[in-house]
Amino acid sequence: MAIFIDYDLCTGCKRCEKICPYNGIEVKDGKAVVNERCTSCGVCIDTCPENAISSDVKEKEIPDFSDRKGIWVFAEQADGAIAKVTKELLGLGQLLAKDLNQEVSAVLLGNNVDHFIEELQAYGAQNVYLAQHELLSVYQTNPYTKVISEIILTNKPNIFLIGATPIGRDLAPRISMRLNLGLTADCTELSIDQEDGLLLQTRPAFGGNLMATIKTSYSRPQMATVRPGVMESKKIDTASHCEIIHVDSSLMKEDAITRVLEFVGEKKKAVSLNDAKVIVAGGRGVGSEEGLKPLFELAEALGGEVAGTRIVVEEGWLPVERQVGQTGQTVRPELYVACGISGAIQHRAGMLGSRYVIAINKDERAPIFEAADWGIVGDLHEIIPTLTHAILSRKGN
Amino acid sequence: LLERPGNTTRCEDNKRSVSRDFAMNIITLIKQVPDTTDIKTDPKTGNLIREGVESIINPDDRHAIEMAVSLKERYKGKSTVVSMGPPQAIDAISEALGMGIDEGILLTDRNFGGADTWATSFTLGKAIEKVDKYDLILCGRQAIDGDTAQIGPQVAEFLGLPQLTYVMDIEDIDDTKIIVKRALVNGYERVESPLPALITVIGQLNKPRYPRVDLLINACKENARITIWNAADLKVSVQEIGLAGSLTRVMKTFSPKIKREGEMLKGDKTEVVEQLIERLTGNHLI
Numbered sequence: 081m082a083i084f085i086d087y088d089l090c091t092g093c094k095r096c097e098k099i100c101p102y103n104g105i106e107v108k109d110g111k112a113v114v115n116e117r118c119t120s121c122g123v124c125i126d127t128c129p130e131n132a133i134s135s136d137v138k139e140k141e142i143p144d145f146s147d148r149k150g151i152w153v154f155a156e157q158a159d160g161a162i163a164k165v166t167k168e169l170l171g172l173g174q175l176l177a178k179d180l181n182q183e184v185s186a187v188l189l190g191n192n193v194d195h196f197i198e199e200l201q202a203y204g205a206q207n208v209y210l211a212q213h214e215l216l217s218v219y220q221t222n223p224y225t226k227v228i229s230e231i232i233l234t235n236k237p238n239i240f241l242i243g244a245t246p247i248g249r250d251l252a253p254r255i256s257m258r259l260n261l262g263l264t265a266d267c268t269e270l271s272i273d274q275e276d277g278l279l280l281q282t283r284p285a286f287g288g289n290l291m292a293t294i295k296t297s298y299s300r301p302q303m304a305t306v307r308p309g310v311m312e313s314k315k316i317d318t319a320s321h322c323e324i325i326h327v328d329s330s331l332m333k334e335d336a337i338t339r340v341l342e343f344v345g346e347k348k349k350a351v352s353l354n355d356a357k358v359i360v361a362g363g364r365g366v367g368s369e370e371g372l373k374p375l376f377e378l379a380e381a382l383g384g385e386v387a388g389t390r391i392v393v394e395e396g397w398l399p400v401e402r403q404v405g406q407t408g409q410t411v412r413p414e415l416y417v418a419c420g421i422s423g424a425i426q427h428r429a430g431m432l433g434s435r436y437v438i439a440i441n442k443d444e445r446a447p448i449f450e451a452a453d454w455g456i457v458g459d460l461h462e463i464i465p466t467l468t469h470a471i472l473s474r475k476g477n
Numbered sequence: 478l479l480e481r482p483g484n485t486t487r488c489e490d491n492k493r494s495v496s497r498d499f500a501m502n503i504i505t506l507i508k509q510v511p512d513t514t515d516i517k518t519d520p521k522t523g524n525l526i527r528e529g530v531e532s533i534i535n536p537d538d539r540h541a542i543e544m545a546v547s548l549k550e551r552y553k554g555k556s557t558v559v560s561m562g563p564p565q566a567i568d569a570i571s572e573a574l575g576m577g578i579d580e581g582i583l584l585t586d587r588n589f590g591g592a593d594t595w596a597t598s599f600t601l602g603k604a605i606e607k608v609d610k611y612d613l614i615l616c617g618r619q620a621i622d623g624d625t626a627q628i629g630p631q632v633a634e635f636l637g638l639p640q641l642t643y644v645m646d647i648e649d650i651d652d653t654k655i656i657v658k659r660a661l662v663n664g665y666e667r668v669e670s671p672l673p674a675l676i677t678v679i680g681q682l683n684k685p686r687y688p689r690v691d692l693l694i695n696a697c698k699e700n701a702r703i704t705i706w707n708a709a710d711l712k713v714s715v716q717e718i719g720l721a722g723s724l725t726r727v728m729k730t731f732s733p734k735i736k737r738e739g740e741m742l743k744g745d746k747t748e749v750v751e752q753l754i755e756r757l758t759g760n761h762l763i
Contacts, residue, residue, distance in 0.1 A: 425733065
């Protein structure tokens, strides 16, 4: 890529020198000379009255990717099991595979992890790329990046999906820079463009105030991380044959670079808002940590979990793992009870997949009512205990 | 003098690390963002109202700045912030200098505009390569306008550095290695990494201090230690940066679909609860 001067045409008028934003072209001995500060931006070309400047810069070309086949899912493990998001992605992969007529594969890394293959197959993996090594027994950035990058280069997939978990969000950008791949973060919806067969990646943007649909035209695999909980995971009816492709990793001890000294599990029972059928959520309107008590009682009566908005977590009334919204978790329970939540778009972004929504708020103009199936204007501290009581007495009967 | 509530960090609190005699040069990557939590939508058209939205230093990045300044206070060395953005992003750099950072570098160029995370990380990486030497690069976990959390790891890969993401505590640091706590879904892990390394931090790490008025005034003067670099300074071609260098393309944007046909239940508390119970049982929810 370069800018060329035709010295027969150049009159040394200095127009190009004046317009260049980088001081990348200067007139020496009556002729324009391009220097090392030139960025090939091309501003000078149109300004030359003698048409003495030209460039070999072309529009970015899309390489031929017709040999790229297959939809891959990174098989993440958590607590000795396949992560729920991996199963969701295998389900999503099958939908995409149908449109493209390509196969769904899982990429499984670990040490002695053969026993996960059957589960991956049950959720829709037709192939499993399996790499086993001591250094892969727990997730570490560098060994995982190295092995997966090698598998991608050898096998040339079309699409690669990774769960937008702490592990996935550590791994995916690393691979994207190593292999120069476009990467879309935290997608909530994926589909195939029927015209060109490209992956349409939809994600919240601008703090959840907008949705954006993104394409990765210039690199393969088309890579995206996907939010947990935006798809339902489903076992397939009839698992077909599953091929296992063993990958010999060339890992060496030095590849670890970092060293995990210790894992400290949280003592308290892990909250899983993702699995909850009912979520009772509190916002600023609960007023205090004490004000959450009726929400816990209602959640217990309904067999659900308690969650909160960003404010509630920032105030310290609830721990961060109970936060729903753009910066928290995306949930899709059967029933979502929004108590004292005004309904900022950032919060609604995390709960709009709920099947039914109840909103209780003092302010009848609160936007949460627009996102609710049933709305009650009133004081949550009066209504929730009455509701809990009514549910418990129904159970009693 | 202003109160400085963020003057102690966890690193100092737990007394595990003692001051040693070595210089630590730290680069902190920051972004100026619109305060997206402050954005309202027009109730009639559903469009965003962008006017009057304040520009701030991305919240996670403030924690990174705080860490850089408190490390600088303990060790010798230089702290630098690097930011890519429009010319007005210099305000974010001035504020960082007000918090105690030594120097700022603003990467600004019309051709940087429209960059996706790959092109942004490439540009930041090129800028860091141009900076003398460094022991540690700090970033916020993610920016509130994009929420991608991709820049940190991509810059680390570009520079060939180890990365430690979601850092909630720095336990120990010396001239060759660092030990941190990384927040995970179900707990945390303690990890050791050689230096130089890149760290992305989360809000639990510390409490950012307020800028000091005297430092802030100096940072806004003409001779403030802020350097501005464009594409030519970084020796990059326009095909590698901004929209042209991006590997992803935004095809369309739209307002999220969030409306439901809400039914408002009316009456006193017993009446509304009765109606609600009716609907819950009708839909087999209880």
